Amino acid sequence: MADTQRPKTPSRVVVIGLGRFGSSLARELARRGYEILGIDADPRRVQVLSDDLTHTVVADTTDEQALRQVGVPDFERAVVGIGSNLEASILTTSLLVDFGIPNIWAKALNHQQGRILERIGAHHVVLPEHDMGERVAHLVTGRMLDFIQFEDDYAIIKTIAPREADGLPLGQSRLRSKYDVTVVGIKRPGEGFTYATAETVVHKGDVLIVAGKTAAVERVADLD
Template sequence: MGNYLHNLRRRRHKRLRDVAGHAAADQRVAVIGLGRFGSSLANELTRRGWDVLGIDTDSTLVQKHSDILTHSAVADCTDPVVMRQLGVGDFPSVVVGIGTDIEASILIASNLLEEGVPNIWAKAISRQHGQILERLGVHHVVLPEHEMGERVAHLVTGRMLDFIEFDDDYALVKTITPTTITGVPLGESAVRTRYGITVVGIKRPGQGFTHATAETVVEKGDVIIITGKTRAVETFAELS
């Protein structure tokens, strides 16, 4: 499971870079499935100024979010004719937010691929579901429960306040400063050579975040942002 999720993240980040220029030029997206995942995503994209079409077979869900979304429709996108009538194939980005009905998720993804949608995101509820979507050719597969579980596990088991992992086994972490590097400039504490991490930001109690330099002296109680290989930042965050 760990290797699968890691490889999935790497492929997703690479594909995201490949389509970033296209997505930035056309901020239209269709979100199919307005459950908790789809509605949250659709509402956030709308808040950010995107032109969002929200679609669901449940009229109650569509009505609930119709005042927020740019456009909304009650429709069954497992039917390719219905999808064409809605013009979903003309959108540069489409999100399949359906998780519980795996058959519907796969059928809709297949329809989108047939329509030639250039940027398809799909939610998966299991490793097997994700593998099927990838084999179909879906550009971005998201496993929100698994990825959030992995993130929270890092927060529960250590001193981390936040954890974000990128491709190539690289992570960004917010954590409490360990006493081993307090009281001296970062350049003298040699965190890079000793721990394999870089301190990029610092926040003192009652103050905002500032960039860290070699001359920055961190003190007990400071919150720091560190980056480096995942295992290195995990080890550093365990220091007391």
């Protein structure tokens, strides 16, 4: 049964499991100004992060009372960074679901583990090694400078402008109608990114932010 006695606090995040993934995420959230509670069963990991996070605790995260004692049910956002210990990952995620935490991210090492975590109630499953491998594969095999894929086979890429667009306004180069993509932004050497319009003229060396179906943006990135 969900714990609804105390209000959730959106400006705080609890990160459970302070290995490479959890510690990196916790540090970045702290850098962005969030109040972070970091929890791990390994005292050494907790000690390493004690000066970087708001609070750090050594605790068995499969123990409901241990989590209650450090106030985990009060959080609105939680990240389970436990990956290698499947039992601990499942039990910890299940407790967070029982607490009624509305936003739970859970790390998985593979799709099978991810499906299990989704079934027990994790709202978001992260496969960092798989996702990073897929992202790097796109960067290695094409002219992309960056690649981000979303649900429903949709992606946004950063790529060097293709030759066929050189010297033309986007409306005339017809990248949108030919390849079914949208050029969202453009960056010229030495300048910042700006929003792109049909009148924006593309020059050699410009960097484009292109959005659309994955296959479509890949085609644009492969243009010479």
